Amino acid sequence: MCLVFALYRLPYSLRCFLASLDCGFFLILLVFFSTSVSNVLQSAPIISCQITICFVNMISLLLLLIFITRITEYECKSEASCNVAFKNEERDVQLMQDINRLLIDNILPPTVAHKFLSHDRNTDELYARDHDNVCVMFASIPNFKEYWSECDHTRKLECLRLLNEIVCEFDKLLSKPKFSCIEKIKTVASTYMAAAGLTDSDNADNSPERNAAVIVEFAQAMASVLDQLNIDSFQNFELRIGINVGPVVAGVLGQKPQYDIWGNSVNIASRMDSSGVIGYIQVNEETKQILSKKKSDYQWIYRGEINIKGKGPMITYLLKLSRKNRINFYKLI
Incomplete structure (x- = not known):
């Protein structure tokens, strides 16, 4: 079940579905196994209590993994969205710099344009x-x-x-x-x-x-x-x-x-x-x-x-x- 949530390339809904199937299959096996054991050992109350505990633990683990995976996926998407926005802003800034340079080059000779585009230039110079x-x-x-x-x-x-x-x-x-x-x-x-x-x-x-x-x-x-x-x-x-x-x-x-x-x-x-x-x-x-x-x-x-x-x-x-x-x-x- 944990391995299913480790498959990050699969869609989140598909991972939850596969993990639920895995958990259900495990619980079904547990019930059949405990029934067979109880028939042999005649200890149904004890085994029934243990089955309940395992059932609760499995469901809790499943819900915890679903929650953790959801939070992780949300953070990954947020980070990816921020990276895309940052790259877009960086591209826009570079585009504006290129446009400004083109305008300056059209107005001024290259040597003069280089002087005016330098960061250490005094605007009143x-x-x-x-x-x-x-x-x-x-x-x-x-x-x-x-x-x-x-x-x-x-x-x-x-x-x-x-x-x-x-x-x-x-x-x-x-x-x-x-x-x-x-x-x-x-x-x-x-x-x-x-x-x-x-x-x-x-x-x-x-x-x-x-x-x-x-x-x-x-x-x-x-x-x-x-x-x-x-x-x-x-x-x-x-x-x-x-x-x-x-x-x-x-x-x-x-x-x-x-x-x-x-x-x-x-x-x-x-x-x-x-x-x-x-x-x-x-x-x-x-x-x-x-x-x-x-x-x-x-x-x-x-x-x-x-x-x-x-x-x-x-x-x-x-x-x-x-x-x-x-x-x-x-x-x-």
């Missing part, structure tokens, strides 16, 4: 780094503002969906290995801001020539992507791009992480965009010389000296976003 040879790019879609103003109130959401699709396609380009050194900074309305050369890796080529050339190639890729979106959405959006190479300060201000860059190089790149020409990349003379060192077959257009807001007169050059090159480049990517 300023994170800022100096970077040399950074190429900053501002890419605007000037005629999107006109498209927005032409849409009535009921179509504003549709306009935003289209702009979101454009920005998402630009973001997808950054996942390509050739553009891994480029970091998206932010978007302001229909202006896309990015920079190359913000990596802290000592093994990466962080020369100004390389950073500027990658940004120009990225600008061509953006233009080709925009061409395809124009075909799909029956629009005629065009890019106007300004770039500049120089030192910047990159960092995060405040407790809510938002990566940004500051410096004169950023201001000049912004002015190159705002004073630029649709369908062209505008650069100053210094950036033009840097790009020419990397690649000599750029077809520069001398724009001459123009007045840059806040900077005064400045000689600038234009690099056309060639439609032929853009279509070929789009096929390659």
